[in-house]
Amino acid sequence: MASPSEVASKETEKAETESNTSRAPTSINMELERRAVRKLDFTILPVMAMFYFLSFLDRSNIGNARVAGLEKGLHLADKQYQIAVTVTYVPYIAAELPANLLLRKIGPRLLMPSLLTIWGIMVTLQGLVSSYGGLVTVRAFLGLAEGPMFPGIVLYLSGFYTRKELSIRIALFFSSASLSGAFSGLLAAAIQKMDGIGGRAGWAWIFILEGLFTILMGITGFFLVPSTPRDSKFLSAEEKDAIMARLERDRPSIQPSDEFSMKEVLRSLRSPHVVVVFVLFFMTGATLYGLALFLPSIVNQLGFSPDRTQLLSVGPFAAAFFFTLITAYWSDHFRSRGVASAFVGIIAVAGWALYLGAPNKHVAYGALYLMVPGVYAMAPVLSAWMANNSEPYYRRATSVALGFIATNSGGILSTWRFPTKEGPKFTKTTIMNLVFSCLLVVGPLGNAYYLSRKNKAKKHPGYREQMLAKYSDSKSPDGGVDAWMDLGDRHPDFVYAL
Numbered sequence: 001m002a003s004p005s006e007v008a009s010k011e012t013e014k015a016e017t018e019s020n021t022s023r024a025p026t027s028i029n030m031e032l033e034r035r036a037v038r039k040l041d042f043t044i045l046p047v048m049a050m051f052y053f054l055s056f057l058d059r060s061n062i063g064n065a066r067v068a069g070l071e072k073g074l075h076l077a078d079k080q081y082q083i084a085v086t087v088t089y090v091p092y093i094a095a096e097l098p099a100n101l102l103l104r105k106i107g108p109r110l111l112m113p114s115l116l117t118i119w120g121i122m123v124t125l126q127g128l129v130s131s132y133g134g135l136v137t138v139r140a141f142l143g144l145a146e147g148p149m150f151p152g153i154v155l156y157l158s159g160f161y162t163r164k165e166l167s168i169r170i171a172l173f174f175s176s177a178s179l180s181g182a183f184s185g186l187l188a189a190a191i192q193k194m195d196g197i198g199g200r201a202g203w204a205w206i207f208i209l210e211g212l213f214t215i216l217m218g219i220t221g222f223f224l225v226p227s228t229p230r231d232s233k234f235l236s237a238e239e240k241d242a243i244m245a246r247l248e249r250d251r252p253s254i255q256p257s258d259e260f261s262m263k264e265v266l267r268s269l270r271s272p273h274v275v276v277v278f279v280l281f282f283m284t285g286a287t288l289y290g291l292a293l294f295l296p297s298i299v300n301q302l303g304f305s306p307d308r309t310q311l312l313s314v315g316p317f318a319a320a321f322f323f324t325l326i327t328a329y330w331s332d333h334f335r336s337r338g339v340a341s342a343f344v345g346i347i348a349v350a351g352w353a354l355y356l357g358a359p360n361k362h363v364a365y366g367a368l369y370l371m372v373p374g375v376y377a378m379a380p381v382l383s384a385w386m387a388n389n390s391e392p393y394y395r396r397a398t399s400v401a402l403g404f405i406a407t408n409s410g411g412i413l414s415t416w417r418f419p420t421k422e423g424p425k426f427t428k429t430t431i432m433n434l435v436f437s438c439l440l441v442v443g444p445l446g447n448a449y450y451l452s453r454k455n456k457a458k459k460h461p462g463y464r465e466q467m468l469a470k471y472s473d474s475k476s477p478d479g480g481v482d483a484w485m486d487l488g489d490r491h492p493d494f495v496y497a498l
Contacts, residue, residue, distance in 0.1 A: 033246055036239035040160055043234045045172050047224045048153050051116055053176035054214045055149045057184055058123045059088065059142070060292045061210060064188035064313075065126075065203040067296045067306050073201045076132055078420050084135050085293060085415040092143035093408045099148030100155055100401040101260060101394065107227040108156050112149070117218030119145035124211030127204040151404040155397050158387045160229055160243070162250040163497060164335060167384035171328030174380045178324055181292060181317030181372075188296075189310035251391055251494070252484040260394050267488070268390060268398035273454075273496070276447040277386050280341070281403045283436035283443075284382060285410025286417075287348065287375045290433065291316075294418040295368065301423035302361040312365065316372035323347075323373035328380045337385035337497055338448025341378060345440035348374030352434040356427070364424065371433075378440060379407070388497035389451070391488035451496040464492040 062070065062085060071081055103111060122142040129135045154170060161169050191209055192202030200208070226232040229243040268274055291298075295316065300309040331340035351370030358364035383403065390399035417429040457463055467487060471479035478484070478493050489496065 028246075029242065032239065032242045036235055036242050037161075039234050039239065040229070040232070040243070041169075043232065044157070044160060044226075045169060047221065048157065049173040049176040050217060051112060051149060051221065052153060052173050053180050054116065054217060055119075055146050056176070056292065057180035058119060058210060058214055059146055060181065061184050061188065061206055062126075062139075063293045063296045064184050064310060065206050067300055067309055068188060068192040068203040068206060069201060070203040073203060074129070074132055074135060080132050082415050082419075084132070084139050086412055087136050088139045088143035089408050089412045089415070090143065091140055092147035093405050095144050095147035096151050096404050096408070097398065097401040100151050100397040101265075103148075103152055103155060103397065104393065108152070109222070109225045109227045109231065112152060112156075112225055113218050113221030115145050115148055115218075116221055117215055120211050120214030120216075120218050122211070123214055124208055127200065127207035127211065147408070151401045154383050154387055155400050158396060158400075159247075162246060163388045164250075165332055166387060167331045167337070167381055168325075168328045170383050171324050171380035174383070175321045175324040178317045178321035178372075178376050181295070182314040182321070185296065185310045185313035185317075189307060192310075252478075252481060264392070264394040264488075265398045268395045268402065271390065271399070271489075273389055273447055273451055274386070274399045274402065276443060276450070277382060278402055278406045280382055280440060280443050280447075281386075281406035282410045283440055284375065284378045285407035286413045287410075287433045287436055288379065288407070289411035290414035290417055290429070291372055291375060293415065295372070297418065297420070298424060298426070299365065299368075301420070302364055303424075304361075316368040319369050320373040320376040324377040324380060327377040328384075331381050331384070335497070337381055337388070338444040340381050341385070341444035342441045344374055344377045344381065345437055345444070346374075348378070348437040349434065349441065350374070352430055352437055356425070356430045356434065361424070374437070385497060389489055391491075391494060392485050395488050448498045451498050455496050455498075458492045458494075467492050
């Protein structure tokens with residue numbers, strides 16, 4: 001089986017065989033472009049994958065700490081634990097849109113490592129708290145620092161890769177979330193054995209050690225993250241030119257000539273395809289974060305011991321890692337976001353249905369191998385879809401941020417859907433997630449149909465004449481850069497990804 005980097009490289013060549021504008025030059029050095037993109041794959045993606053790995057690990061390891069004795073150690077009631085988890089998402093959501101709009105101005109090279117370092121400090125402090133109030137306070141600051149990372153990475157990568165090859169790249173870093181779920185169980189199983197060392201409980205050491213590693217990676221990140229392809233230390237001048245040329249062929253509005261305007265924010269909010277994917281993200285977030293935060297508790301309540309629970313939590317997340325990569329590759333290969341999302345939704349439907357009707361704990365545990373992959377593989381495809389269909393930059397920044405605001409709003413809902421007294425089946429929540437998964441089959445297909453109709457409308461001569469009329473002074477048949485910057489994804493030559 002080909003490695004992820006080889007898969008990504010093959011997709012790069014395939015992606016360049018088709019351009020969505022008429023501005024492509026007659027001669028393209030494909031070998032130079034492949035070499036340049038391969039360098040990006042090996043220098044940018046691993047860093048982003050590590051950043052998101054730590055983001056998901058540091059946010060969800062509270063579930064492992066709970067199994068390791070967090071509630072007992074801090075004398076928390078079930079409701080207090082849920083509040084501590086919920087409070088993370090409020091500042092998390094509030095930070096996403098402003099941070100995305102500021103990403104270009106501050107620069108990814110400065111903003112991303114700074115956020116990573118700050119939240120590493122917050123995670124470490126979680127291991128030092130001694131009260132419910134202290135835990136809630138630290139979790140709130142953790143959410144504020146972590147919120148910008150996921151939408152920021154998606155927006156960041158959309159400035160390095162073409163639209164048609166973005167899904168597999170997002171999957172390559174997002175799949176680290178699946179790995180974080182797997183490693184979190186393994187790490188927690190080992191770290192909790194430090195119980196009593198230094199006068200700290202095992203659950204506290206989970207936070208302290210993982211937080212210190214995050215701080216170290218944050219400091220290292222200042223030397224590894226370029227703000228743009230032209231800032232890369234690993235590309236030659238010729239390779240930088242090749243990367244920028246292919247990005248401009250893919251979408252002329254990639255050039256940073258636009259300024260921030262509330263008009264672009266409002267245009268994103270008024271785009272039907274953005275609103276549809278927003279709703280899909282909400283349902284994805286409700287199911288995804290529920291499993292990320294409560295899967296150890298679910299397994300534990302099925303009747304497995306705490307030590308075995310930490311280890312049994314690994315398998316479903318490991319399966320999700322591979323399924324996420326396969327789905328994203330399929331999505332890019334067939335230029336399909338809607339059908340790929342619907343297929344993933346069917347897997348999730350099967351998992352939740354099986355869990356609901358499981359006659360024993362072994363079948364219920366087996367259902368997790370459908371539920372977790374079926375939920376996790378949805379996010380990269382939807383993320384690429386949102387980034388693919390919004391232009392220019394600030395409209396895209398808004399749309400991507402809105403997607404993750406919806407995801408984390410779903411995360412807030414999930415924190416209240418797994419009360420201990422309703423375990424291990426959590427019947428009401430399982431039914432809710434089953435309904436959401438069914439809608440995640442229907443919704444993407446409906447959105448793909450709508451975008452298909454929009455693409456057909458753009459081919460009508462009357463549409464082109466009407467949209468480009470005010471740019472008739474331009475010598476370019478597509479209205480020039482001004483038309484692309486003003487119209488963005490409404491431009492007649494912009495083809496929506498289906």
